[in-house]
Amino acid sequence: MNLPVWQELYESIGPDRFELISVAEDSQGEAAAGKWFDRAKPTFRCIVDPTHRISSLFGWVNVPSGAWIDEEGRIVRSNEGVFPDETTIKFGLGKVRLGNDAFAHATRDWIERGPESEFVWSAEELAAHLKPVDDDTLLAEPTFKLALHFESAGDSERALRHFDAAQHLAPDNWNYHRQGWTHKGTVYAALQVLKKSAYLRKNTDKNYYDPMELPGENHRRFTEPEWFWTPAVNGLKRLLRREPSAA
């Protein structure tokens, strides 16, 4: 939760120069997100979005994600992993350091220089990022919404069934996965992130966050603690899987 850092950035750039809108994608609504907003005492606009409407509209599949929108309402840039500064997240038994000041620096530059900013996407870059999605991904959206409906109605069995269906339809959508796993508890969700990350790291070239393509960004393919891939832990994992040593 980098809300205090966002507040500093908002104040230092100047609230009169742009609108900053923060949206909490939390199915538990104010009960889950409210305390984080309260602690940060933000003066920018804060929205709680229990049905993940903003992520659906902008096609975002993970948090944090963000967009720059110009004075005419056009999308200038849209990225995953928009941490405003280095952020340390406690994750299971370890810590993960994500992000740095690359996105904040680029945001400041765009607000000050507008279309002259080197970080503004060209029409081609924009078209490449805002691409159409397939039918399964389109079907995943109402399926996830159905899961959220049953979760809020207290029907856990039907909620889990539809979370599972949405996750299968849109395997790359971390929002559907993490929100759905959180229904079974935050520890379960954290373990599932590790498990899915390990699978993707081993079998695919996918990222947890796609790179922002900003100079100097701290891009990590997955949000796993640093110790997770040390030789000793790798050896232990092979042992548990009864695989031969790599040496």
Next chain:
Amino acid sequence: MIVLTSESTSDIAQRSDDTDSLWVRVDQLKQATGWQLKPEGVCLGEICVPLFEPEREAWIADADDWVWFCYSAFADKIGQQHVRDGDVWSLGSVPEVRRMGLESGLAPDFEMTDRNGDTVRLSDLRGRKVVLFTWASW
């Protein structure tokens, strides 16, 4: 019967003699789906989909003393995904709206209430730069 869209959750009437399809009472159609029946067709904002005679006959029906529109058949025609569980129907995004958004490069408009109780409508912020970001507690 409950209909979920990205904008709303509507508890609306259900046609008693056909529960396999999503029949929406015409007077509740806009509230539940955003679409309206007009002389030129079925319309959502500036988008109008004409209804031809066989469809008009099959999809508009009298029952239970009301006029009903078969929305699930219409959704199939326009390629809008939908899924149901019991008496809850969930509708996906409207492909034409998505396509227009992608082609225009305009940010999708939304209207939501912020934590201060104020309405935030993106299109009201024209003339100012906007930085929008999501996060979550999980």
